Amino acid sequence: MKIKSILVAVELENKSASLEIALSLAEKYDAELTVINVIHDPLVNAERYVYPLGDDDKAQHQHSEERLKKLVDKTMRRFEQKRLVTTHVLRGKPEAIVDQEIKRHNVDLLVVSHRPEWKIEYLMFGRKLTHIVTQSSCAVLVIPEE
DSSP states (O other), X not given: XXXXXXXXXXXXXXXXXXXXXXXXXXXXXXXXXXXXXXXXXXXXXXXXXXXOOOHXXXXXXXXXXXXXXXXXXXXXXXXXXXXXXXXXXXXXXXHHHHHHHHHHTTOXXXXXXXXXXXXXXXXXXXXXXXXHHHHOSSEEEEEEOO
């Protein structure tokens, strides 16, 4: 399998092992890299018909976009990379957004993170991760975060 397109879904932390590995793999395979952050909003489709994004939602989205760009820039500087990386902050159900982005970018490899020490995470995100891993149409690499 030739890896031409990599999608990495990240949390907006100071450091992301999944982003670091995705950057390294993109460099090694000369692959396109898309980095996304999903603002979990299960009602995003319903809300679209009730009211457009309000000022608070727009401010949160813009703040998340700025944080994502800073995270990517900081990580790229640390690894001395100067490649083109596409970033997106998206709203909705994470598993649905990831599925959508895999198809949209014709992704060969999905890189996601998991924090096994967070017990509450399984209740909130565990099923989403299980869905992403078992239902994905591409290869999935799950990286434990510190």
